[in-house]
Amino acid sequence: MTDLVEKDAERAPIVLTQRTVWVIFGALMASMFLSSLDQSIVGTAMPTIVGELDGVEHQGWVITAYILAIAVVMPLYGKVGDVVGRRWPFIAAIALFTLGSAGAGFAGSFGELVAWRGVQGLGGGGLMILSQAIIADIVPARDRGKYMGPMGALFGISAVIGPLLGGWFTEGPGWRWAFWVNIPIGIAAIVVAWVALRLPSRSNPKPFDYLGGILVVLATSGIVLLTSWESIVGAAVGYDWTDGRLLGVAAATVVAVIAFVVVETRVPDPLIPLRLFRNSTFTIATVIGFVLGMGMFSALAFLPTFLQMSTGAGVTESGFLLLPMMVGVMLTAIGSGFAITRTGRYKMFPVVGLAVTAIGMIWLTRITGEMSMVLFGAMIFVMGAGMGLVMQTIVLAVQNSVDPSEIGVATSSNNFFREIGAAVGTALFATIFTSRLTENLTSAFPSGIGDGGGGEAGLTPSIVAALPDELRTQVVDAYTNALAPSFWYLIPLILVGFVVALFLKEVKLSTEAGMVARGEAVAAH
Template sequence: MAVATTPEQTDGAPLVVLTQRRVWLIFGALLASMFLSSLDQSIVGTAMPTIVGELDGVAHQGWVVTAYILAIAIVMPLYGKFGDLWGRRWPFLVAIGLFTLASAGAGFAQTFGELVFWRGVQGLGGGGLMILSQAIIADIVPAKDRGKYMGPMGALFGIAAVIGPLLGGLFTQHADWRWCFWVNIPIGIAAFVTAWVTLRLPSHRSERPVDVAGIVFLVVATSGLVLASSWTSFSGNRDYDWSDPWLLALVGGTVLAIAAFVVVELRFARDPILPLRLFRNPTFTIATLIGFILGAGMFAALAFLPTFLQMSTGVGVTQSGFLLLPMMAGVMLTAIGSGVAITKTGRYKIYPVVGLLVTALGLMWLTRITGDMSLVLFGAMIFVLGAGMGLVMQTIVLAVQNAVDPHELGTATSANNFFREIGAAVGTAIFSTIFTTALFTKLSDVFAGASQLGAGASDVTPEAVAALPEPYKSGVIDAFASTLAPSFWYFVPLVLVGLVLALFLKEVALSDVAGMVARGEAVAADGSGAPSAVVVDELTEHVDLAEQGDLAEHVDDERAGSLGR
């Protein structure tokens, strides 16, 4: 349970004063940074054919996405732990700098290898932006007020997932695919400057040793899991199948690395990079499992819906992105609404319960899609799916942060996000295996005896389908719809398992103390959390002149009360 006692100052450094103005300025920098990282997971999808065609990388196009996702997954736990050990200001600035620099490098890449390299560097920065943004909010805002901040952050994550393909298509069709990366540069510079000025968070030295062995095994295990998932996923072509000995060796090595990681963390690490004792906390365990489940269902659905729309309606990549906007609206509405409601009521358990139920209903409804269905009906379906996800995403992060020691906010936040990323990778791989296997069989039947068309089951594209004569065109569209629709059933039981888990989520009273205040690193603007011996000048040197009077009066009252006792 979160510590809610008045802290003692642990060193001689002046306390940071968390005024409302400072909190909002920091929040703006965090939103910009988190949006950058989330957007780049999906923006290159629609631009991929143009990118790999221009840079001669068609045979290895999956690496453009894999390099980014792999780097993000690897560094998530590292940023969380290092932020707890040494403070979050410098890791956050490094993350923004890496991401912005890599965006410029990717935009100016002249070869496919250069692009993949810079995408990996982007991921090294992006993973820090996602984790540290959520952890810093927990540092500066008490849990009881955090919902109104976490809601927009959750909405932003969902918006980025939907708007990424839309922007990628717009840039590719009307400008240059390189703008998919260049667009990050001005936003990144603005976020860096804002963070440099406002993010006056304490840095400190830690005497605890770095868990080198745990980091090595975690990196190896995560890499193997993400690579195995990516290489068996559908991305225009499949790199490997499960009969390939190299893939089997990769899976075997990944299992061994996971086992070694568990042994090291439990028996040898003095300060584990990912403390497995966190899983003794039922709130952390349940919320993390829910995150894994939501990641699996959310990204699997988003991966294939644009392709289905392009096949069934004949729209281009940009238009298919526009058709996913109802999902974005659903995520925004419920994420922000639930955040405000949590702040007002202090109750949060009901939202993941209702959200997972709505998500399951949305997936069930999507099993009814057909090739000739109304786009209005389709919009209603994905709006429901988005509304369900918006109720869950940031609520479970809030539950985790509220249930752990303030000294482990970053570690717990990164662990929750890490397992959601792993869920997305594994879920997409499973879904794509099921979907593509069944689809190839149906397309083979459609094109049986039609060699004169110059098209076949293995090289179907939206452009090729639009040019097909009847009945082949209708046959391909029906094959996609009849394969995709029942595939959603595979995720309904998984989401229902999450719903059952949410029923057992213990609702811990939300703390009224920000993480930095609880750790003795800051004081609230009203003076709460300040040690009685703190001098007024130390507190007020960081506060705007308009706010100094109230704070000084509050501390004087505290002193008077202390002398009276």
């Protein structure tokens, strides 16, 4: 009898009391905040950053590099967490993120900044995936809504606080502090994670899918390079399909995707098990995440630039003007989370959320340089309210539909395709917006802007504000006429997500936490 008790103790060393859950949840929230903050903190600072570093034509890469890096490591973190446990990968992710933040702050050129943003993303991907997977480990799906709701709200909060901080740093001590501020926070997060995240380690007799990992990195990079081609070679060159470089990237991407699919069907323990796609809940939720990622991140990335250049808002003021979006996300994310916990029903939230997001996106096509900021606030409040209903709900649906041993890989796969959507969407949107903007500015100022004949590559909000009224009006018109019509390219994607959401099956929510189901913990009663 004593031997049996000892074996049980070894198998389930963690007792999931409510206090333990809240301590771990607090650590996860702090780490998720770091990752999500840096998807938006450069938004308000970007016009100044790219103006100083002469990178206006390639400004989309500041965001795309971060999102691309997040995307390529998501499946790796999800799988590694399932195989060896989530504690050490989580601590490593915080360390990588902190290192990347330091490097970005000290960047001396636009290329260096993009590279260090990539390093940030390598850590940020782990923070996002492992946080969601750990919550699934310690909280039953039936109660998870009240935890994932605040996580979704946190994402919305960081989406607005990021631009606020970015603006404040840009107008105050300098834009580099938008990155340096992460260093003490990252160090503190490592300490908290070390103390609070007492999670079990595991061993796996099956070989790790290294080839799948290499191929997913190559395929993802190729997809983003193709969608960002104009940003790379310049809008004047564009998609010249006689260019051997473009054809080579396209061919290599197709080969990498096909090879990845073949490898994943043959290895004993695949990085992304393709059998997951036979699960209709997983497939539908993944499609929803993909289209939402394309629309959401694209819209958020360039709104601060529009506010600064087209409406005359200051750097910090443009961040404050995004507060209505935060309010919308917070209200619906937290509200839907508690409603799911109370009722056990979740299908209606992504359906309604995508419809509301589409309405908000359509409304944004009406933005003008002279519009009321109250009207603008109403537009982005509607879009935020729609997104808050969707983001965490589809993750909950995915986690609830798979075996507890695959929570990490299912969560990472779903988020991976959302981030692919974000990378592709941001790159495409940046290409459309930047090419329109360059064309508008070039036609308006064929000899350059201002007495010195400077071009749009060095155009910053302060320079625009100092222009004579007539010239400033032409710049405002150039930005407005470039951005507003670009939103029409995103609306069909959101509507596709809405139609797909109608077919989402509602699976009964589990009442057992992931670690309890795997025998790694016991629930306190």
